Amino acid sequence: MELKDIIKPENLVYKRTECLTDKVLSYCPGCGHGTAHRLVMETIEELGIQSETIGVASVGCSVLSYDFMDVDMTGAAHGRATAVATGIKRCNPEKYVFTYQGDGDLAAIGTAETIHACNRGENITIIFINNGIYGMTGGQMAPTTLLGMKSSTTPYGRESALMGNPIKITELVAQLPGTYFVTRQSVHTPANVRKAKKAIMKAFDNQKLKKGLSFVEIVSNCNSGWKMTPVTANKWMEDNMFPFYPLGDIKVDGELVKK
Amino acid sequence: MAKMRGAVVVDVERCKGCELCIVNCPQNVLANIAAQVNSKGYPYVYMKNPGDCTGCTNCAVVCPDGVLTVYRVKE
Ligand SMILES: Cc1ncc(C[n+]2csc(CCOP(=O)(O)OP(=O)(O)O)c2C)c(N)n1
Ligand code: SF4
Ligand code: SF4
Ligand code: SF4
Numbered sequence: 001m002e003l004k005d006i007i008k009p010e011n012l013v014y015k016r017t018e019c020l021t022d023k024v025l026s027y028c029p030g031c032g033h034g035t036a037h038r039l040v041m042e043t044i045e046e047l048g049i050q051s052e053t054i055g056v057a058s059v060g061c062s063v064l065s066y067d068f069m070d071v072d073m074t075g076a077a078h079g080r081a082t083a084v085a086t087g088i089k090r091c092n093p094e095k096y097v098f099t100y101q102g103d104g105d106l107a108a109i110g111t112a113e114t115i116h117a118c119n120r121g122e123n124i125t126i127i128f129i130n131n132g133i134y135g136m137t138g139g140q141m142a143p144t145t146l147l148g149m150k151s152s153t154t155p156y157g158r159e160s161a162l163m164g165n166p167i168k169i170t171e172l173v174a175q176l177p178g179t180y181f182v183t184r185q186s187v188h189t190p191a192n193v194r195k196a197k198k199a200i201m202k203a204f205d206n207q208k209l210k211k212g213l214s215f216v217e218i219v220s221n222c223n224s225g226w227k228m229t230p231v232t233a234n235k236w237m238e239d240n241m242f243p244f245y246p247l248g249d250i251k252v253d254g255e256l257v258k259k
Numbered sequence: 260m261a262k263m264r265g266a267v268v269v270d271v272e273r274c275k276g277c278e279l280c281i282v283n284c285p286q287n288v289l290a291n292i293a294a295q296v297n298s299k300g301y302p303y304v305y306m307k308n309p310g311d312c313t314g315c316t317n318c319a320v321v322c323p324d325g326v327l328t329v330y331r332v333k334e
Contacts, residue, residue, distance in 0.1 A: 029301065229278075
């Protein structure tokens, strides 16, 4: 059998979702932002909610996510995405509303907005990309930076006495009564991508229940900021990020499943 | 058991040569070479061993840039 006999419409098993625009992504080669974008948009396509979804872009490398995601979107000031999403959802309770935020956005400048939206139990979905660094601005330390991890502002590694400890904001918001589903995923292998997709699907589907906020962290690489190739960065992430940020569900259907 | 045959179509201009698909292909089908680049200078992937592709979609699922379209058929 030749390739031309295989490449036929009836044999198609995977293609890029049409809920992404045709624009080439602005991300570095191998950056997990692209995969996360695709999973969110595949979910929206499969749920058939493209015209009922409103996204809120944040500040960071994904500042242009509204250019890539073919749904109604707006951009929030740095850190304020969950506050903007709150307003949108309360005015349009029938819409599916999500934010897409990095760790600098969600867990540094936007900590107050994040915590309070979670505590209020807004019926929105938060997609949180944790690469342990401020990617866009040149790889500075973020609250999520691991101890010992090098960044442009911690060239000798983060040290707790001077720079404090990394924050597990996901475990933190899971403690709040307003969160209904809290999970941590990754998108660096096919198996993890498939799991993350299921989690994102649940996080959007949950909005129908009106039982609170769904929070999906995706531990991801910033291979440029970490100064590694994409393949090495993913390996480094497995060896260093996952022990501190373990993958899996933390809260399901309003019940803590992991401390 | 019928053998699955697969094929991957590469959107060459979209590929950034990150190689995540290459290392995640269980069949060692994909490769790229420094001398073969797209208009942006990225060494795009191609099917080096097309006969070994099973159409499992792993490569496409892990590609951040939505470069790969996958076809599969029972031989
Ligand atoms: C009010 C304000 N303060 C600071 C900045 C500079 N700034 C831009 S992006 C960013 C951090 C982005 O990091 P993160 O949210 O982790 O996203 P990433 O780029 O890693 O995806 C900062 C501090 C800004 N744009 N606005
Ligand atoms: S700087 Fe980091 S987070 Fe930003 S696009 Fe590049 S790899 Fe991704
Ligand atoms: S994962 Fe995608 S962008 Fe990266 S080399 Fe493969 S096809 Fe190209
Ligand atoms: S479909 Fe599967 S076997 Fe074929 S190239 Fe992709 S990962 Fe390899």
